Amino acid sequence: MTALRIDDFRQHSDILRLRRGDQVTLRFVEPGDAEELQNYFRSLSIYSRYNRFLGAIRELPRNLLDRFMRVGERDEFSVVATVRIDGFDTIIGEARYAFHAGTDNVEFGLSIDDRWQGRGIGTALLKNLECRAAALGAGRLFGDTLRSNGVMIGLARKSGYALARNSDDWKLVRFEKTIDAAPQGIPCASWQLAAASRHPAVASPV
Secondary structure: OOOOOOOOHHHHOEEEEOOOOOEEEEEEOOHHHHHHHHHHHHHOOHHHHHHHHOOOOOOOOHHHHHHHHOOOHHHEEEEEEEEEEOOEEEEEEEEEEEEEOOOOEEEEEEEEOHHHOOOOHHHHHHHHHHHHHHHOOOOEEEEEEEOOOHHHHHHHHHOOOEEEEOOOOOOEEEEEEEOOOOHHHOOOHHHHHHHHHHOOOOOOOO
């Protein structure tokens, strides 16, 4: 496990403000989210599910759903983006990221509900993931997508990610970005505090 302790998941929720003024809550998954998260993936278009999982699936296999729900285990984290609709918090996006301590890298994947695409949620989610990666002490954030996924490639390029060929699979494109923010320089307040807890100030010698 990383040195970042997550004793209360709710205290690490973030509000993403979109370009039209809408607000989206981004939080870690909770035990009661399993059924709704599964329904979210089922509701995605075939194209969106294919792009998210780099292959054809209708829903998450039980073992993968279980991994999604175990936040922090093996330094893997799942978050959901929610909005209030008719009095209920509804999942409209998700991301999963993993910290590889041996290389100080964070790998991630994400998806946005087809009906909510084009509103800036992906851009805001990427910026937030960069904060989370910095809080974990990562030096690089990266992901892979299909060469045919023009939407994700465009989002990554617009967000400052470098694109490269995936050496292990010709069908994939890798996008990566260097993360060099010190704890006090992380732009997300909650993750700036989380990072500071990992790097307590060292007292000057007397």
